[in-house]
Amino acid sequence: MYHLNIGQPDIHTPPGFWEAVRDNTPEVLAYGPSQGIPQLREAIRGYYQRDGIQLETDEILITTGGSEAVVFAMLATCDPGDEIVCFEPFYTNYNGFATIAGVKLVPITSEVEAGFHLPGRKVIEDKVTDRTRAVLICNPNNPTGTVLRSEELDMLGEVVRDNELYLLADEVYRDFTFDGRTHRSVLELPGLEDRTVVMDSISKRFSSCGARLGDIVTRNAELMAGIVKFAQARLCPPTLAQYGAAAIYGSLSREYFAGMVSTYQSRRDVLMEELADEEGVFFLKPEGAFYATIRIPVEDSDVFASWMLSDFSVNGETTMVAPAAGFYATPGLGKDEIRIAYVLNEDSMRKALAILKEGLRRFEG
C-alpha cells in the first residue's frame, strides 16, 4: 500500500531533537510557561531573524501543534457566529477548528486551471459581511501546493486594511518552496503589523508531527493578550518536545532546509513526469509544500479512491489518494479531483504513480 493520501513525511527527525529530549529529564515534570519555554520562543525569533523578519519574543507563543494555533487565532479574532473568508480547497481540519471556535467559514473557490491562485479583489470583497472578521490563507498551500505571489499578498493586505479585518496565515510549509521561489510571510506586509497573525508548526519543518508543537505569531499586543488567556486556560504546551525543538531550531543550518526542499522538489518532479501528460489528468506544477490537487477523469473520486483500495491492485500493491471533495466547503465541488501528498521517496513515488495511472485507465465511472 502506497500512502499518497496523508501529509506524513518520511524524512528522519533530526537526531539533535532526540538528544535534547534525552538530556532534559527533570525530577519533576512540572507545568511549563503557558507561552512556551523561553529558549524555544527565542529560537523561533532567531529562525525568523535569519529570514529578515524581526520579532520580539513576546510576539511568539508556543502552541500544541499548528492545530491549536489555528483554534487560538480563530478564538482571538472572532466572537461566536462571526465569519472568516477562506479559499477552497482548504485543509479539511479548518472545519473542525471553526466548529470548536463557533466560527463560520465562508469559502471562495480557487480553480485548478489557475493553479489555485487567488481570484481578484472584488470576488473576495463580495464575501465580506458585517460578521466577517478575518481572511484565512494557507501559504504554501495544503492541499494544492500553491505559493502565493507577492502581488496576491499585497492585494489581500489591501482587502484586510480597507475592511478592517485580520489576515490569518497558516505558514506551516513556509520552508517548502520550489524552483528558487522565496516565501513571503504576511509578517512582511508593511503597515499591517496589527492585522496579521501567523500560525506555524514544527511538524513538517523538522519531521516531528508527533511532537505536537506549533506557534502563533502576531505583533498586535492586544490580540496576543487575548491569545495568552486561552493559552493559560490549557496551562502549557507539551514540555518534553519543546527542549527538542529548541535544540534543533538553534542548530540547523540553511543546508538542512535546502536539502529537504531539494528532496521534495525532486519528488514533485517525479509527479510531473509521471502524471502531467496522462490523458484526462490536469494540474499546474506545484510550487511548494508537498501536495498537489489534481483533476482526474472520474465522476466521483471518492468512489475511485475506495475502488483503488478494495478492488484494484498491481502485483498485490495499490495506492491510496485523498478524494478532494473533503477539501471543499461547497457541496459537489472537488468530485473530479484528488490530493496527492508526495511524501514517499522517488522510487516509491514512481511505483505508486504507475499504479495510480493504471487504476485510472481501468476504472469505469
Add this chain to the structure above:
Amino acid sequence: MYHLNIGQPDIHTPPGFWEAVRDNTPEVLAYGPSQGIPQLREAIRGYYQRDGIQLETDEILITTGGSEAVVFAMLATCDPGDEIVCFEPFYTNYNGFATIAGVKLVPITSEVEAGFHLPGRKVIEDKVTDRTRAVLICNPNNPTGTVLRSEELDMLGEVVRDNELYLLADEVYRDFTFDGRTHRSVLELPGLEDRTVVMDSISKRFSSCGARLGDIVTRNAELMAGIVKFAQARLCPPTLAQYGAAAIYGSLSREYFAGMVSTYQSRRDVLMEELADEEGVFFLKPEGAFYATIRIPVEDSDVFASWMLSDFSVNGETTMVAPAAGFYATPGLGKDEIRIAYVLNEDSMRKALAILKEGLRRFEG
C-alpha cells in the same frame, strides 16, 4: 517565597516514565493515532479494572492534558449557547474552556460551612433550563478538597436521568482521598452508562503536569464518536509522553498510590494543626485532592494576597496563596476566602503557614 498558590506537586515523576521516553525515539516522530497510542489506552483500561471499573479500550480516548478532555466533553455534549450547571467555587480554567466551547456555565454556590458539599436536589434542578445539557462536577474537588459522598452522586445521577442531562466528572484527583475514604467514580453509577463522562489527567497522578496527557472516558458510543471527530481535527495527542505514561500505568503498584496519598494526607494534617484553631479562620477538614478553600478574617483576600507578596515578610520569606474570588462565577463571592494547595513538604508547609498566620494577625483590612 512559599508557593501555596498553585497545584504543582513536588513529588518526583516516576523514573520509569523517563526510561520509556528515552527508549522510544523512532527515526520519524510521526503522527500517532488520534485516540492515543493503543498501549496507553490499554494501560488505562487496566488501571480502572484494578478498581473494579470495567471499560472497553474504545471507551477511552487520550487527550492533550485534562484541559482538552474538558473542552472535548463540553463540545460533544453542548451546542453553542447551551448551559452547564456547575458548583462554585470551581477550577478557574473551566471558564476558559466554556468560552472556547461557547457554553454558558451556570453556577450553584456551595458553602464553606458544609465543607463545600452539594446543596439539595431542588436547588440544583431550579437551575436547569431548556438549554441545560450537563452537570459538571470535580471530584475530589479543586479548589475545595471535598470528596462527594456516595449519596450525593446518587442524587446527581437522579437529576441527570430525570432531566435528560449528561454528568461530566473531572476525576483528575481520584487517587487522592484521605482518612480511608474511597472515591466513587460516576462510571460506577448504575444505569447511567450513556450519561456519564469522565475527564482525567496524569498530571497529578504521576506528577507529570508538563507531559500534557489526559483522557476522556464514556460508554456512550455516539458521544464518543463525536469526541473522536474533535480528536481527529487536532490530529493526535503528544507522542513522546504517551510512551512514558503507558509504562508507568503498567508498572506502578498500589504502594505507589498509598505512599502518595499518605504524603498529602500528612500535609493536610499539618494544615489542620496550623490553621484550624486560628482566630477568624474557618474550614472543614479537606477530604481529598491537595487543596483547601479557607475563610480568613479579611475583607478582600485579593488585597491580602498582594500585601503578603509586596509588603510583608518574616526573615525575608513570605507565602503566596490564591485569592478565592477567581474560583467563583458569582461576583462578590469568595472575597473572604483563599485556596491553599498543600504541595510542599511538611517542614516547608509549617514555615509557610506560620508566615501566613503572622500575616493574618498583622494585616489591617
